[in-house]
Amino acid sequence: MLVKCHRLAHSDGNRVFLTFDDGPVPGITEAVLNILEKHQVKATFFVVAEKAAAQRDIIEKMIRNGHGIGNHSLNHSFRPFFAGRKTMVEWISSAEKILQNLTGAESVGWRSPAGIQTPPLHDALKLLKMPLIHWNIRYFDTVKTWTWKSAEQSLPKIKPGSIVLLHDKQKKGNELTFLATLERFIPALKERGLVLDRLQRADFLTLSSEQ
Ligand SMILES: [Zn+2]
Numbered sequence: 001m002l003v004k005c006h007r008l009a010h011s012d013g014n015r016v017f018l019t020f021d022d023g024p025v026p027g028i029t030e031a032v033l034n035i036l037e038k039h040q041v042k043a044t045f046f047v048v049a050e051k052a053a054a055q056r057d058i059i060e061k062m063i064r065n066g067h068g069i070g071n072h073s074l075n076h077s078f079r080p081f082f083a084g085r086k087t088m089v090e091w092i093s094s095a096e097k098i099l100q101n102l103t104g105a106e107s108v109g110w111r112s113p114a115g116i117q118t119p120p121l122h123d124a125l126k127l128l129k130m131p132l133i134h135w136n137i138r139y140f141d142t143v144k145t146w147t148w149k150s151a152e153q154s155l156p157k158i159k160p161g162s163i164v165l166l167h168d169k170q171k172k173g174n175e176l177t178f179l180a181t182l183e184r185f186i187p188a189l190k191e192r193g194l195v196l197d198r199l200q201r202a203d204f205l206t207l208s209s210e211q
Pocket of ligand 1: 022076112113
């Protein structure tokens with residue numbers, strides 16, 4: 001049985017959702033948090049649980065500032081996807097337990113490393129009643145530098161409900177360009193009348209059909 005793969009979130013009004021994967025990473029994640037705070041917007045961080053446990057201060061700041069925390073696995077490994085349902089359930093649950101201990105709440109949902117989907121993953125998410133959250137806008141910003149040009153080109157495609165995939169783990173040398181692009185991207189979205197909000201599990205439970 002397949003679980004639904006959400007590429008959009010439910011959105012009353014003009015909400016769009018920036019998501020940052022693969023952190024927290026000291027330095028750049030804090031810089032992203034400062035930019036979000038400066039522009040008074042919310043986002044969602046799909047964190048790697050082992051990294052989150054080692055960076056409690058950053059996680060606490062995310063919570064304090066009202067951002068969402070998603071489950072991006074225990075350790076960003078690909079192996080458990082091919083190891084069967086039992087391993088998969090344990091792997092996802094162990095990450096979820098760490099995050100719940102850190103944040104005091106259930107995560108927004110699951111996002112797979114590299115977006116991988118296998119039958120054991122779908123079985124596990126169904127059992128654990130966790131939404132599978134993908135994205136509908138991406139820039140391959142782990143592979144190439146996220147420039148203002150590519151951000152600007154994407155603006156017309158970003159609509160209410162859009163989930164934007166970004167990474168707060170950047171290659172050395174790309175961080176400053178990434179942060180500079182984010183600084184311009186947020187006001188550009190606001191100028192288009194969009195509201196940058198955090199994801200919540202309820203955004204997925206109320207979505208009745210694929211958009
Ligand atoms: Zn990832």
